[in-house]
Amino acid sequence: MVEDGDKIRCETSAGQLTLPKSIVDHIEKGGLLPVTESPAAAAANLNIAPPTMETTANGTEIDHGAVHDGSIDRNYIAQLEAEARGGSANAMNARPLAHHAASQFELSHGTWITR
Numbered sequence: 001m002v003e004d005g006d007k008i009r010c011e012t013s014a015g016q017l018t019l020p021k022s023i024v025d026h027i028e029k030g031g032l033l034p035v036t037e038s039p040a041a042a043a044a045n046l047n048i049a050p051p052t053m054e055t056t057a058n059g060t061e062i063d064h065g066a067v068h069d070g071s072i073d074r075n076y077i078a079q080l081e082a083e084a085r086g087g088s089a090n091a092m093n094a095r096p097l098a099h100h101a102a103s104q105f106e107l108s109h110g111t112w113i114t115r
Contacts, residue, residue: 005021007020063098067101072102077095081095
């Protein structure tokens with residue numbers, strides 16, 4: 001694991017992983033894996049669950065703003081992004097909900113957009 005400015009980089013069995021330091025809560029060093037278990041097997045057995053998304057009355061409105069009429073409303077999401085960059089607390093809270101709704105839509109339809 002290497003700290004490089006505002007990023008954390010580490011080698012995994014799947015390749016290099018780079019994360020923004022701002023999302024890393026803490027780093028634990030040591031704790032070697034048992035010799036009988038490969039890094040890939042150890043990673044596959046980690047007890048990690050995705051975070052739960054709390055739905056609020058506003059969350060439903062955001063879901064419908066982000067995805068409607070059978071597609072993702074990218075203009076709505078871009079507007080939230082711009083408002084969040086401008087410091088809007090509401091947009092900062094709504095932005096991840098809109099991205100979550102869009103990603104769930106893409107997952108359910110088997111589509112991915114890479115940039």
